[in-house]
Amino acid sequence: MTDELQLIRRVLDGDTTGFRILVQRYQQPVMRMICHLTGQSAECEDIAQEVFLSAFRHLRSFDPDRSRFSTWLFTIARNRSMNDLRRNRMVPLTDDRAQNRSNEPVESLKRREIFRELDKALAQLPDRYRRAFILAEFEGLPYDQIAQIECIGLGTVKSRIHRAKEKLQQALAKFRNE
Amino acid sequence: MNQRNWITQWIDTKRNTSFDSDLADSIMAAVNAHPRRPLISTVSIAAPVSRFRIFRSQPVLLAGGTVGGFLRVAVFLYVLLFIC
Incomplete structure (x- = not known):
């Protein structure tokens, strides 16, 4: 600093x-x-x-x-x-570049399918939920920093991330019994 | 594997995304092409101060447009007549 x-x-x-x-x-x-x-x-x-x-x-x-x-x-x-x-x-779509650079050499068909589904679900989220989720989970930023970037309260950050996660889990519902 | 594990794996993939390109050279080339301009915030630091700003403290003369102009002339004439 x-x-x-x-x-x-x-x-x-x-x-x-x-x-x-x-x-x-x-x-x-x-x-x-x-x-x-x-x-x-x-x-x-x-x-x-x-x-x-x-x-x-x-x-x-x-x-x-x-x-x-x-x-x-x-x-x-x-x-x-x-x-x-x-x-x-x-509408933001699947980030193929990100997936192609995965460290894992071989991806199973199911894994790819699930990741594609998650990408789709993320793209369909309302912008405010998507941003909060990306900043917290993909970028690993602390919640207080996200609150400053988004000009919102800490509680709002938490609830947006929670809702985003809920939506993503719902998107995987069809894979539950596989 | 349960849902949470899939999501965690997916997040890990995203977190590990990296880029080959190095932006530093192109950015520094642009920065050095105009080294002085970017560093001075002209809006906040060097905003010109009007000589007539003093009038703004007077409510009658604060009015703008046609009405404001009329009021200014009226006040000027009133003061002139009063003096004479």
Whole structure:
């Protein structure tokens, strides 16, 4: 955290090399988050670039007393993703890229079918539930950070994630007796 | 395997997603192309202050548009007549 603030100060003082370290530190989680939120693996790299450039341009407005740098950056990523989703009017679909890069060499047919079903169910969730679930489960963000990113209370975060999980479990109901 | 385990496995797959591309070079190229512009927040820091802002503290002169203009002229004439 302190190290991060020092980097940010360096950047604000005109030493842009500090920003490279921040990009390298956060590029994977930011790209993953964008990819999951938009469901468009082809565009997530472009959006991630926009996010980092926007962060650089507005770095002076970052207030370390109000949030962590990661929260601030993820909020920009969240907003850009939502804008992109609205502009393209696309329902997020299965993230094939994510599945192809699974560490497991062979996936059973059932497993693939179940994962596809879960992807479909996730895409059909209302945006607010889907975002809360993705931020908590896929990105592993703590609930208080999600509350800050979404500008909602902690209780609302918990209930949105709980409802999202319920819906996902319902989607697997047909596999129950197999 | 029960439902919860499937969901946990699915989440793990998503969490392990990684990307080959390195954004750092392209971002730094863009950053260094315009090194000064991004760092200054012109809106909040350098917003111009109008010399006429002082009038805004006076309720009559605060009104805008046609009515505001008429009121300004009326007040000006009233003060002028009063002085004369």
